[in-house]
Amino acid sequence: MMKSGMGCGGDQFPAGLRVLVVDDDVTCLRILDQMLQKCSYRVTVCSRASRALSLLRERKDGFDVVISDVYMPDMDGFKLLELVGLEMDLPVIMMSADGSTNAVMKGIKHGACDYLIKPVRMEELKNIWQHVVRKKWNENKELENSCSLEDSEQQRRVIDEAEYASSVNDGTDSTWRSQKKKRDAKEDDDGELDSEDPSASKKPRVVWSVELHQQFVNAVNQLGIDKAVPKKILELMNVPGLTRENVASHLQKFRLYLKRLSGVSHPSSFYSPLEPNSKVDSLGRLDFPMLNAAGQISPQTIAAFRAELIGRPSDSLLLPPVDQQVFLQSSEGPKFVPFEHRVPVGQPILKCQSNLSNQHLHSSSSLEDSSPSFPAWSSNHPDMSGCASSLEAVSSMRNGNIPVQMVQPFPMQPKSQHAINVQPSCLVTPSQSLHSFQAGSIHIPVNSNSTAPLSQTLANHHARKSSVCVTEGYNTDNSNMVLGYSHPLSQSNNGTTVMVQVSDEDIKGVGMSNAHSMSGAISSSISAASGHADCNNHWQVQNSLVNIGYSNKMPGFARNLHNHVFESKLGTLPEQGAGRNLGFIGKGTCIPSQSAGDDIESSTTDMRQTSACTFDNTEIVKQELGFDFLDDFTSGNSVLSHFPQNGFAGVLSK
Amino acid sequence: MLGLGACNLEVDMNRLIELLFHQQFMQLQHLQDESSPNFVYEVVTLYFRESEKLLRNLRALLWDRESTDYKKMGIHLNQMMGSSSSIGAKRVRNICAAFRSASEHGNWIGCIQSLEVLEHEYYYLKNKLHEFLQIEQQRVIAVGRTIHLSRQ
Numbered sequence: 001m002m003k004s005g006m007g008c009g010g011d012q013f014p015a016g017l018r019v020l021v022v023d024d025d026v027t028c029l030r031i032l033d034q035m036l037q038k039c040s041y042r043v044t045v046c047s048r049a050s051r052a053l054s055l056l057r058e059r060k061d062g063f064d065v066v067i068s069d070v071y072m073p074d075m076d077g078f079k080l081l082e083l084v085g086l087e088m089d090l091p092v093i094m095m096s097a098d099g100s101t102n103a104v105m106k107g108i109k110h111g112a113c114d115y116l117i118k119p120v121r122m123e124e125l126k127n128i129w130q131h132v133v134r135k136k137w138n139e140n141k142e143l144e145n146s147c148s149l150e151d152s153e154q155q156r157r158v159i160d161e162a163e164y165a166s167s168v169n170d171g172t173d174s175t176w177r178s179q180k181k182k183r184d185a186k187e188d189d190d191g192e193l194d195s196e197d198p199s200a201s202k203k204p205r206v207v208w209s210v211e212l213h214q215q216f217v218n219a220v221n222q223l224g225i226d227k228a229v230p231k232k233i234l235e236l237m238n239v240p241g242l243t244r245e246n247v248a249s250h251l252q253k254f255r256l257y258l259k260r261l262s263g264v265s266h267p268s269s270f271y272s273p274l275e276p277n278s279k280v281d282s283l284g285r286l287d288f289p290m291l292n293a294a295g296q297i298s299p300q301t302i303a304a305f306r307a308e309l310i311g312r313p314s315d316s317l318l319l320p321p322v323d324q325q326v327f328l329q330s331s332e333g334p335k336f337v338p339f340e341h342r343v344p345v346g347q348p349i350l351k352c353q354s355n356l357s358n359q360h361l362h363s364s365s366s367l368e369d370s371s372p373s374f375p376a377w378s379s380n381h382p383d384m385s386g387c388a389s390s391l392e393a394v395s396s397m398r399n400g401n402i403p404v405q406m407v408q409p410f411p412m413q414p415k416s417q418h419a420i421n422v423q424p425s426c427l428v429t430p431s432q433s434l435h436s437f438q439a440g441s442i443h444i445p446v447n448s449n450s451t452a453p454l455s456q457t458l459a460n461h462h463a464r465k466s467s468v469c470v471t472e473g474y475n476t477d478n479s480n481m482v483l484g485y486s487h488p489l490s491q492s493n494n495g496t497t498v499m500v501q502v503s504d505e506d507i508k509g510v511g512m513s514n515a516h517s518m519s520g521a522i523s524s525s526i527s528a529a530s531g532h533a534d535c536n537n538h539w540q541v542q543n544s545l546v547n548i549g550y551s552n553k554m555p556g557f558a559r560n561l562h563n564h565v566f567e568s569k570l571g572t573l574p575e576q577g578a579g580r581n582l583g584f585i586g587k588g589t590c591i592p593s594q595s596a597g598d599d600i601e602s603s604t605t606d607m608r609q610t611s612a613c614t615f616d617n618t619e620i621v622k623q624e625l626g627f628d629f630l631d632d633f634t635s636g637n638s639v640l641s642h643f644p645q646n647g648f649a650g651v652l653s654k
Numbered sequence: 655m656l657g658l659g660a661c662n663l664e665v666d667m668n669r670l671i672e673l674l675f676h677q678q679f680m681q682l683q684h685l686q687d688e689s690s691p692n693f694v695y696e697v698v699t700l701y702f703r704e705s706e707k708l709l710r711n712l713r714a715l716l717w718d719r720e721s722t723d724y725k726k727m728g729i730h731l732n733q734m735m736g737s738s739s740s741i742g743a744k745r746v747r748n749i750c751a752a753f754r755s756a757s758e759h760g761n762w763i764g765c766i767q768s769l770e771v772l773e774h775e776y777y778y779l780k781n782k783l784h785e786f787l788q789i790e791q792q793r794v795i796a797v798g799r800t801i802h803l804s805r806q
Contacts, residue, residue, distance in 0.1 A: 034685045
C-alpha cells in the first residue's frame with residue numbers, strides 16, 4: 001500500500017505520503033494543496049466527492065490518506081467516508097469549519113481517524129502521517145495473525161514471523177508505538193510487501209458504487225436488517241453480475257458499519273470507529289489469498305485433522321466429513337459471512353442451506369449424539385486460530401464448530417452454521433467464532449449470539465490497537481470460552497481427551513509461530529483441564545512443557561486466562577451471580593499460574609459486576625466484557641512487558 | 655529611494671493585515687514560494703469568486719421567506735466560513751457564524767440582516783484585499799528593482 005509512498009520514502013519518511021484532498025471549496029482546496037506540498041507530501045486534489053471516489057477506485061493503493069470536507073454538494077463527506085471505509089481501507093481525515101461537538105462526533109462515528117477544523121493549519125497537516133502509520137501498524141498486527149493462519153506450509157516460516165512479531169512487540173510493549181512510528185512503519189512495509197502483493201494484484205471485486213450501495217441499502221431495509229440475507233438481497237437488487245458472495249461480504253461490512261454507528265452509547269463506542277476499517281481491510285486483502293491458499297493446503301490440513309482425530313473411535317468417523325464439508329465452505333468463505341446476524345432471527349434457515357445442507361445435516365445429526373466431539377473441535381479451534389495453521393483449517397474448524405453448536409440448541413437450523421461462517425471471512429480475528437460458539441452453548445438467545453462476536457471483534461481490535469499483549473489475551477480469552485462451552489455439555493472423557501490431544505499437537509507443531517499462538521494453545525488446553533478435574537492431571541502430564549512455560553514466563557497470560565475463565569463461567573451460569581464466579585476464579589488459580597491469579601482479582605471484580613448485572617442482554621455484556629478486557633490487558637501490559645516476547649517463542653520452541 | 659519605498663509599503667501592508675486578518679493570512683504568505691509565486695493572489699482571487707457566488711446563492715435563498723431552504727443555507731454558510739477562515743478573514747467568518755446560527759433557528763429576519771452585514775463586510779474585505787494585492791505587487795516590483803539595482 002505504501003510501497004511507493006512510504007516504502008521509497010526511506011529516511012525522510014513522511015515525505016512522499018500520497019494524500020487525496022476532497023473539498024468543494026476551491027479556495028480551501030488550493031490552500032491545502034499548497035500546504036501539503038510544503039510538507040513534501042504528494043497531493044491530489046479533487047473538488048467533487050464522486051470524482052474522488054472514482055479516483056480512489058481506479059487507483060487502489062494509490063493513496064495513503066484521504067482528507068475530506070464534510071459538506072459537499074454531490075456527496076456528503078460522511079457518505080464518502082463510509083464508502084471509503086467499506087471499499088478500501090484508508091485513513092480518512094474529515095475537515096470542516098463546523099467544529100461543533102456534534103459534527104466532530106459524527107465524523108468519528110463514521111470512522112474518521114481525525115477531524116480538522118478549518119482553518120486547517122500547517123502544523124496539523126504536517127502530522128497527518130501518523131494516521132497512516134497507525135493504521136498500518138494495526139493492520140499489521142492483524143496481518144501477522146492472519147498470515148500465520150494463511151498457510152500450513154508456512155509453518156517453517158512461522159518461526160521467522162515469530163521473531164518478527166516479537167521484535168515489533170518489544171517496541172510496542174514499552175513505548176506504545178508512538179515513539180516508534182517510523183521504525184515500525186518501515187517494518188510494517190517490509191512485512192506487508194510479502195503478504196499483500198499477491199492479493200493486491202488480483203481483485204475481481206465488485207465496485208460498490210453509490211447507486212449500487214443504495215440499492216443494497218434499500219433491499220436491506222425492505223427485508224429488515226435482521227432478516228436480510230444475501231440471497232434475498234441479491235434477488236431484490238436484481239443486478240446482473242452480482243454474486244451472492246459479493247452481497248454477502250458487503251452485507252457484513254454494512255452491518256459492521258451499522259454496528260459502529262449504533263455502538264456509540266456503549267462503553268466501547270470510542271474504539272468502535274477504528275474497528276470496521278481493519279475489518280474491511282482484512283476482507284479486501286486477505287480473503288483472496290487465503291482462499292487460494294485453501295485450495296493448496298486443504299488436503300494436508302484434512303490429513304492433519306484426521307491424524308489428530310484418529311485416537312477417538314466415536315468421532316473419527318464423524319469429523320472428517322465435517323471437515324471436508326467445511327472445506328467446501330471455506331473455499332467460498334465470504335459468501336457466508338453475512339449470515340452472522342441472520343442467526344439471531346432464528347428464521348427457517350434450511351432453505352438457504354445451499355450446498356452444505358446435506359452433508360451438514362448428516363454430520364450434525366451424528367454429532368448431536370456424540371457431544372464429546374464438540375469439545376474436541378472447540379479446543380482445536382482456539383489453537384488453530386491462534387497458531388499458524390492453515391486458514392482452511394481454521395475456517396473449517398469454525399464451520400465444523402458451528403454446525404455442531406447450532407445443532408444443539410437449535411437442531412432445526414443447519415443454517416446457523418452460516419452464522420459462524422461469517423468469521424472465516426474475518427480471518428483477521430479468527431478467534432471470534434469461539435465466542436459465538438460459546439454463546440450458543442450457553443443457550444443464550446441466538447440473537448445475542450450473533451452480536452457477541454461483533455462486539456468481541458471490537459474488543460479485539462481495540463486490543464490490537466492498544467498493544468500486543470491484548471491480542472494474546474484475546475486468544476486466551478477465546479480458548480477459555482471453549483471451557484464455558486464444554487462445561488454445559490458435561491464433557492465426557494472422550495471429548496476431553498481429544499481436546500488434550502489437539503492442544504498438545506498444536507503446541508508442538510504449530511504453536512511456535514508466535515506468542516499469540518502460544519497463548520491460544522495453552523489457554524485452550526487449560527480450559528480443558530479446568531473444565532474437567534480428572535482430565536486436568538492428564539493434560540498437565542501431556543503438556544508439561546507448556547505448563548512450565550506458562551507458569552514461569554507468562555503471568556500476563558495467566559491473568560488473562562483467569563479473567564476469561566471467569567467470564568466463560570459466568571456465561572454458563574448467568575443466574576449464579578458474583579459469589580459463584582469468585583469461587584470459580586479460585587478454581588482457576590489452581591491452573592499452573594497461581595502468581596497471576598492475585599493480580600487479576602481487582603479487574604475481575606469489575607468484570608463480574610458488569611457481566612452479572614447485564615447478563616440478560618448478552619450484547620451489552622459482551623461489549624462491556626470486551627471493554628474490560630481491554631482495560632485488563634492494558635494494565636496487564638506492565639506485567640507482560642517484563643518478559644521479552646522472545647521468551648514466549650523460546651518457551652514454545654523448546 | 656526605491657528601496658525606502660518598498661519598506662514603507664511593507665509597513666503599510668502589515669498594518670493592513672493586522673487590521674483585517676487572522677494570522678492565517680500570514681501563513682498564506684509563507685506558503686508562497688518559488689514554485690508558486692502567485693499563490694496569494696491566486697487564492698484571494700479564488701476566494702472572491704467563490705464568495706460572490708455564495709453570496710448570490712444566499713440572497714437567492716432568502717428571496718422568498720416561505721420557501722427558504724435553511725439547510726442549504728447552512729451548507730453555503732459553512733463553506734463560506736471555511737474559506738474565509740482559511741484565508742484568515744476572521745471578521746467575515748464570524749459574521750458567517752452568526753448568520754448560520756440565525757439560519758439554524760429559521761430566523762428569516764435574522765438571516766436577512768446577517769446577509770446584509772456579511773455583504774458589507776465582504777466588500778470591505780475585498781476592497782482592502784485589492785489594495786493589499788496592489789501594494790504587494792508594487793512591493794515585489796520594488797524589491798525586484800532593488801535587487802536588480804544592487805546587483806548592478
